[in-house]
Amino acid sequence: MVVLWGIIKHYLQRKFMKKIVIQGAIIIIVFFGTWISLTEVDWIKVFEVQKTVNKTEQKLGELFLETFEKTENKNILIVNAIDTIVTHICTENKIDREKIKIHVLNKDEINAFAMPNGHLIVYSGLILSSDIQEELTGVICHEIAHIELNHVMKKLVKEIGLTVLISMATGNDAAEIIKETVKMLSSSAFDRSLEKEADIKAVDYLIRAKVNPEPFANFLYKLSLEDDAKTEYLKWVSNHPASKERAEYIIEHSKNKLIKYEPILSIETWNKLKIELTE
Amino acid sequence: MIKIKNFSYAPGEHEAEAASNSYLMSLIAIIVGLPLPIVNLIATLIFYLGNRKSTYFVRWHCTQALLAQLSMLFINSYTFWWTISIIFKGEPITSNYIAFLIVVIIFNLTEFITTIYTAIQTRKGIHVEWWFYGALSNIICKENS
Numbered sequence: 001m002v003v004l005w006g007i008i009k010h011y012l013q014r015k016f017m018k019k020i021v022i023q024g025a026i027i028i029i030v031f032f033g034t035w036i037s038l039t040e041v042d043w044i045k046v047f048e049v050q051k052t053v054n055k056t057e058q059k060l061g062e063l064f065l066e067t068f069e070k071t072e073n074k075n076i077l078i079v080n081a082i083d084t085i086v087t088h089i090c091t092e093n094k095i096d097r098e099k100i101k102i103h104v105l106n107k108d109e110i111n112a113f114a115m116p117n118g119h120l121i122v123y124s125g126l127i128l129s130s131d132i133q134e135e136l137t138g139v140i141c142h143e144i145a146h147i148e149l150n151h152v153m154k155k156l157v158k159e160i161g162l163t164v165l166i167s168m169a170t171g172n173d174a175a176e177i178i179k180e181t182v183k184m185l186s187s188s189a190f191d192r193s194l195e196k197e198a199d200i201k202a203v204d205y206l207i208r209a210k211v212n213p214e215p216f217a218n219f220l221y222k223l224s225l226e227d228d229a230k231t232e233y234l235k236w237v238s239n240h241p242a243s244k245e246r247a248e249y250i251i252e253h254s255k256n257k258l259i260k261y262e263p264i265l266s267i268e269t270w271n272k273l274k275i276e277l278t279e
Numbered sequence: 280m281i282k283i284k285n286f287s288y289a290p291g292e293h294e295a296e297a298a299s300n301s302y303l304m305s306l307i308a309i310i311v312g313l314p315l316p317i318v319n320l321i322a323t324l325i326f327y328l329g330n331r332k333s334t335y336f337v338r339w340h341c342t343q344a345l346l347a348q349l350s351m352l353f354i355n356s357y358t359f360w361w362t363i364s365i366i367f368k369g370e371p372i373t374s375n376y377i378a379f380l381i382v383v384i385i386f387n388l389t390e391f392i393t394t395i396y397t398a399i400q401t402r403k404g405i406h407v408e409w410w411f412y413g414a415l416s417n418i419i420c421k422e423n424s
Contacts (some may be wrong), residue, residue: 016418017418020415023411024411026411027410027411043374053372092353101341157367157368
């Protein structure tokens, strides 16, 4: 009798446990089932998330650009020459040309950087320090890669937070924050992994555009070896870490590509561009 | 989902109040602790520990409230850190995230409403057993312990 009661009790306990396991499993299935079903809906479209993100980015780009208005070089020859390089790179790499907005600034520092909404800033110091146009093209490709890979917004969100960015874009008075953010964008590099990703992408862009990537690597070497007096102007190299290492993997990634490289600008245009900038 | 059952004995006024408070504790903590999901669990846990030597009815309901909070902690924590990575680490807002958020809100709302209902019923001395959590509480909480 005792044994029988034991068996019945054991059976009931097992049945009870089974019931709990089934109930728990049903809750989990309902949770994940609802989630999976809801993922079928394009919520980004429903809530117009992308539209809001684009608007924020557009507004931020305009705000940041305002800080450079006074130093922007609007010389037609200079603007056209840089525009020709960017258009060629975009066409050969199927990048929407309208997305990249190039701005040349009259500044002695050797620098170039990307800003929200596809604004690409190139300092005159960078153009003048480039011995050949492929060096400049390499840097431009690197910055286009940052834009295409959405590194700019990623960096901004990481450094100053989404809420501050939205607050800036919605018109809250934040002149000091805008100034500091622009300073951060122009004088600090992205994460090492993002920089490498942009370098590799830049090499791909150059190869597809039939521009030799080797001078881009050499440019990094060259600037890292410049004398100390010039260091304060070498923003683009000093804020991008391990230039030698970068030059090495750029060479490594671009070797064994049997392509006949051609310059984008004619020698005359390139020389004229430099003369215009020195005047 | 919710079943009103006969308890092994009729709880007294003081017991009903204490048992009802275990649910109220998690509700108050939700309001105070938002958006940190751990706060409601800690509040319920403290209440549970404080009543572990109380009567069977009180202990049983403290256990049910704690178990419900514990499972909500997992999904709420996951949502919390996912949201943090979007705000501070630049992770993109995806349809997956929004879908997950909707499910989490539905589950939290269901739990919230159920908790209010159970708190009211328990205050009247009525024994309410939740789907899954009630059965689990029956295993964990024994009358003679």
